[in-house]
Amino acid sequence: MSALLELEGVHAGYGPTSVLHGVSLEVPEGGAVSLLGANGAGKTTTLRAITGGVHWTGNIQFDGRPLHRMSTEQIVRRGIAHVPEGRGICTELTVDENLKLGAHRRHNDADLRKDYDRVFAYFPVLKERRRLSASTLSGGEQQMLALARALLMKPRLMLLDEPSLGLAPIVVRAIFEIIRTINRENKVAVLLVEQNARIALELSSHAYVLEVGRVAVEGESAELQGNESVRRSYLGY
Amino acid sequence: MSSVLRHRIRSVPPRYALVGIVVLLLAGLPTVISSYLTSEWAQALILAIAIMGLNILIGYSGQLSLGHGAFMALGAYVSAIMARHYHVDYLVTIPIAGILTGGVGFLFGVPALRLSALYLALATFALAVVAPSLIKRPKDLTGGVQGLLLVQPDPPQPAKDVFAAITGTAMTTDQWIYYITLFCALILFWLAWNLLRLRPGRAMRAIRDGEVAAAASGINVAGYKTLAFGVSAFYAGIAGSLLGLASGFISPDTFPVSLSIQLLVGGVIGGLATIPGPLVGAIFAYFLPIESDQWAPGQSWIPSQVATVIHNAGPAVSYGALLILIMIFAPNGIVGLAYSGYALLRRRLRGAGDRETGHVPPDPQTV
Amino acid sequence: MQELFQLIVSGLATGGVFASLALALVLIYNAMGIVNFAQGEMAMFATFIAFTLISRGISYWIAVPVTLVIAFGGGIAIQRLVIRPVERAPVLTLVIITLGLATLINGLAGVLFGYIPRAFDSPFPPSSYGVFGVYVGYQDLGVIAMSGVVLLAVYLLLQRTTVGLTMRAASHHPEASRLLGVSVSWMLALGWGLAAAVGAVSGIMVAPVLLLEPDMMQTTIIYAFAAAVLGGIESPLGAVVGGLVVGVTVNLVGVYVPFVGGDLQLAVALAIIVAVLVIRPNGLFGRASSRRV
Numbered sequence: 001m002s003a004l005l006e007l008e009g010v011h012a013g014y015g016p017t018s019v020l021h022g023v024s025l026e027v028p029e030g031g032a033v034s035l036l037g038a039n040g041a042g043k044t045t046t047l048r049a050i051t052g053g054v055h056w057t058g059n060i061q062f063d064g065r066p067l068h069r070m071s072t073e074q075i076v077r078r079g080i081a082h083v084p085e086g087r088g089i090c091t092e093l094t095v096d097e098n099l100k101l102g103a104h105r106r107h108n109d110a111d112l113r114k115d116y117d118r119v120f121a122y123f124p125v126l127k128e129r130r131r132l133s134a135s136t137l138s139g140g141e142q143q144m145l146a147l148a149r150a151l152l153m154k155p156r157l158m159l160l161d162e163p164s165l166g167l168a169p170i171v172v173r174a175i176f177e178i179i180r181t182i183n184r185e186n187k188v189a190v191l192l193v194e195q196n197a198r199i200a201l202e203l204s205s206h207a208y209v210l211e212v213g214r215v216a217v218e219g220e221s222a223e224l225q226g227n228e229s230v231r232r233s234y235l236g237y
Numbered sequence: 238m239s240s241v242l243r244h245r246i247r248s249v250p251p252r253y254a255l256v257g258i259v260v261l262l263l264a265g266l267p268t269v270i271s272s273y274l275t276s277e278w279a280q281a282l283i284l285a286i287a288i289m290g291l292n293i294l295i296g297y298s299g300q301l302s303l304g305h306g307a308f309m310a311l312g313a314y315v316s317a318i319m320a321r322h323y324h325v326d327y328l329v330t331i332p333i334a335g336i337l338t339g340g341v342g343f344l345f346g347v348p349a350l351r352l353s354a355l356y357l358a359l360a361t362f363a364l365a366v367v368a369p370s371l372i373k374r375p376k377d378l379t380g381g382v383q384g385l386l387l388v389q390p391d392p393p394q395p396a397k398d399v400f401a402a403i404t405g406t407a408m409t410t411d412q413w414i415y416y417i418t419l420f421c422a423l424i425l426f427w428l429a430w431n432l433l434r435l436r437p438g439r440a441m442r443a444i445r446d447g448e449v450a451a452a453a454s455g456i457n458v459a460g461y462k463t464l465a466f467g468v469s470a471f472y473a474g475i476a477g478s479l480l481g482l483a484s485g486f487i488s489p490d491t492f493p494v495s496l497s498i499q500l501l502v503g504g505v506i507g508g509l510a511t512i513p514g515p516l517v518g519a520i521f522a523y524f525l526p527i528e529s530d531q532w533a534p535g536q537s538w539i540p541s542q543v544a545t546v547i548h549n550a551g552p553a554v555s556y557g558a559l560l561i562l563i564m565i566f567a568p569n570g571i572v573g574l575a576y577s578g579y580a581l582l583r584r585r586l587r588g589a590g591d592r593e594t595g596h597v598p599p600d601p602q603t604v
Numbered sequence: 605m606q607e608l609f610q611l612i613v614s615g616l617a618t619g620g621v622f623a624s625l626a627l628a629l630v631l632i633y634n635a636m637g638i639v640n641f642a643q644g645e646m647a648m649f650a651t652f653i654a655f656t657l658i659s660r661g662i663s664y665w666i667a668v669p670v671t672l673v674i675a676f677g678g679g680i681a682i683q684r685l686v687i688r689p690v691e692r693a694p695v696l697t698l699v700i701i702t703l704g705l706a707t708l709i710n711g712l713a714g715v716l717f718g719y720i721p722r723a724f725d726s727p728f729p730p731s732s733y734g735v736f737g738v739y740v741g742y743q744d745l746g747v748i749a750m751s752g753v754v755l756l757a758v759y760l761l762l763q764r765t766t767v768g769l770t771m772r773a774a775s776h777h778p779e780a781s782r783l784l785g786v787s788v789s790w791m792l793a794l795g796w797g798l799a800a801a802v803g804a805v806s807g808i809m810v811a812p813v814l815l816l817e818p819d820m821m822q823t824t825i826i827y828a829f830a831a832a833v834l835g836g837i838e839s840p841l842g843a844v845v846g847g848l849v850v851g852v853t854v855n856l857v858g859v860y861v862p863f864v865g866g867d868l869q870l871a872v873a874l875a876i877i878v879a880v881l882v883i884r885p886n887g888l889f890g891r892a893s894s895r896r897v
Contacts, residue, residue, distance in 0.1 A: 051783060053779075071782075072782040072783065073782055073785050073786060073787050073788070076782070076783055076784065076785045077785045081783075082783045084779075084780070084783060088777070088779065088780035088783060089780070090773050090776065090777040090780055090781075091777075092772065092773075092776040092777065093769075093772065093773065093776075097769055097773075100766070100769060101769060101770070101773055101781070101784050101786070102784060104766050104769065104770060104784070104785070104786070105785050149784070153784065153785065
């Protein structure tokens with residue numbers, strides 16, 4: 001059975017600069033996979049390639065269908081939610097409007113209402129701050145909004161770019177708990193890009209480590225966690 | 238011929254030779270065309286001067302102005318008022334008008350610094366629209382709606398003699414005025430070429446391409462930007478003054494908004510940030526509206542239905558459509574296109590790099 | 605006192621016209637960061653379409669909505685055909701394209717409809733409504749009412765509907781919107797369509813006062829620029845408030861300031877623009893934006 005998301009030999013770059021030199025990875029249906037590596041290794045570029053934000057060659061397939069030459073909107077509508085670096089919160093809009101944007105392509109039915117309830121159960125602060133401008137939220141709250149919004153898209157796969165960035169450890173833990181719940185209970189596959197390898201490996205079952213645009217190491221998270229030399233050389237702890 | 242001389246001739250860059258040819262052509266023009274057509278070409282040259290000024294502002298220092306027609310009006314009226322009310326020789330008023338207008342432009346440049354490109358466009362556009370009404374007000378000075386009539390100078394005897402010797406006909410006033418205009422244009426183009434080649438030009442280009450970076454490199458951004466405004470106004474002022482000379486008459490209606498737009502259009506079509514651009518653009522901007530009606534039906538390679546449509550659509554439509562098409566397909570204008578084509582050709586003919594230095598020729602300037 | 609009141613009311617009426625055109629400018633500015641110099645010409649062309657429909661015997665109240673729909677379609681068409689190819693181009697290129705568009709549309713109007721000014725009848729009676737000795741023209745009231753309706757409709761569309769939400773998101777946050785499945789490109793097209801329709805309203809309202817001819821909107825657009833700049837070029841609310849303020853101010857200055865006659869009223873608009881840009885460049889409701897490096 002083929003994976004939900006497959007990348008094969010993907011090269012990508014910005015203009016004359018090539019960043020990815022043949023990256024291959026896969027995310028199984030309902031799985032949780034980490035993409036690790038140092039700054040500049042190409043993790044964000046990989047996610048951007050998947051949602052069409054950067055020019056790429058090679059093979060990227062989602063749910064068996066290749067994503068060549070599709071626009072970002074078209075790719076995303078197939079069931080991929082991408083929370084970019086910096087969260088991508090629409091600060092000109094209210095919290096409620098941000099959520100509505102996530103749900104804008106869905107019919108207003110019982111299913112959507114259930115998802116709203118779920119999202120507010122995960123993130124009660126969003127319900128409190130509904131009418132306020134999204135710019136008034138703290139970093140952690142904005143991350144929650146980004147996740148909630150992504151959830152409302154009812155995706156089959158979530159691409160998360162450095163969700164822990166700039167957040168206090170206790171907030172990071174809370175958010176990762178929720179990501180795990182989303183993954184396990186809502187059966188949403190997760191491809192997680194993180195610099196904080198430790199917490200990423202606790203969440204994911206499988207991991208790839210990028211170095212200068214290539215996959216340097218891959219394997220089960222447990223294996224990588226256990227392998228001290230891998231941890232020292234690639235993961236920073 | 239000695240080999241040194243031969244080498245010198247061969248090593249003259251094709252560009253200089255081209256300039257020489259163009260100058261000769263322009264100088265000889267009145268000898269082969271009618272006096273009326275000569276006066277039209279004088280008007281085109283006047284536009285070229287104003288566009289050159291605008292080019293310095295937009296193409297080189299990156300600031301936008303949709304109101305340079307107003308500066309032309311200022312120059313024209315300064316000259317006209319000095320000539321009529323104070324009996325100053327018109328030719329003397331030309332540089333004075335230029336300097337005065339340049340000063341005003343420089344002052345303009347100061348508040349302009351605080352405006353983003355768009356707001357500057359808006360403010361200058363509004364200025365262009367309002368200028369005619371502002372001119373009408375001080376009636377005693379400017380002649381109000383009726384404008385000012387100007388006396389056009391007769392050609393001086395030496396000029397008449399030279400002209401008669403070459404063509405055998407008497408030189409008309411229009412032809413003399415054409416030569417005055419050509420003379421000014423040559424000086425001003427030469428001036429611009431030097432300005433832009435040397436440090437001010439480089440500084441301005443650096444500002445255009447990235448103000449923050451330019452400031453970080455120690456360039457006096459504010460100084461150069463206001464300088465650019467002043468210089469461009471100087472050019473427009475001289476052009477306006479020459480316009481009065483060439484037309485023999487100015488009024489508020491000589492300087493409508495469409496003039497400012499025509500300057501911008503000419504600049505862009507010719508190619509901003511190039512030296513020949515303003516001349517090419519001026520020729521286009523001046524002759525296209527006049528010729529477009531007649532030109533299309535006369536061309537045998539255009540199917541008659543298309544030609545009729547073009548003819549019936551009128552100059553404004555062809556003008557607007559051409560402008561849009563050029564911005565979509567050739568945003569660097571005609572000269573920009575020529576430079577790209579030339580660079581492409583050179584690369585193909587010479588291989589990847591210059592044989593002597595190994596450098597690849599730089600890409601033409603972009604807006 | 606009566607005269608003052610009457611001047612204010614008629615100022616509000618012209619203000620309504622300015623507000624609508626200014627709103628169109630703001631909508632496009634929000635969508636793409638440029639001022640559409642062709643907005644006035646587009647409005648004029650739409651007004652000619654309305655005129656043509658009415659002179660064929662169609663009632664005003666049917667011709668106008670039909671014209672708005674046509675204008676909406678026209679705006680979308682222009683965005684798709686002319687603007688989209690150069691979406692990423694620098695500001696200068698886009699400004700020149702809108703100028704080219706303005707020239708083209710003006711010329712087209714001249715060719716199709718001629719340059720002779722036409723009378724455009726207002727549906728409102730020319731009489732006045734008297735209250736407490738003050739007479740207010742029905743025309744002015746009609747214009748105020750129509751502008752009010754249009755502006756309210758745009759507000760509701762943008763703030764209360766999903767389409768409006770996606771349009772706003774696409775304007776301010778194009779990258780994030782794409783990642784949420786919003787067709788940013790089509791939202792821009794819709795923005796142009798909406799702006800064209802709103803601008804058309806301003807043309808239709810002003811035609812009875814200025815005669816209908818290709819150059820009709822050339823002064824109105826300057827007032828609209830002043831209104832948009834005063835209100836803050838990014839703020840729809842600012843466009844409305846700015847429009848009303850400009851309308852009333854120009855009226856009052858024209859009458860009460862002796863040296864400004866009818867012909868220098870336009871200079872008042874220029875003065876407003878310059879004053880705003882010097883004192884408070886973001887206008888009344890705009891936000892200071894930081895320089896993007």
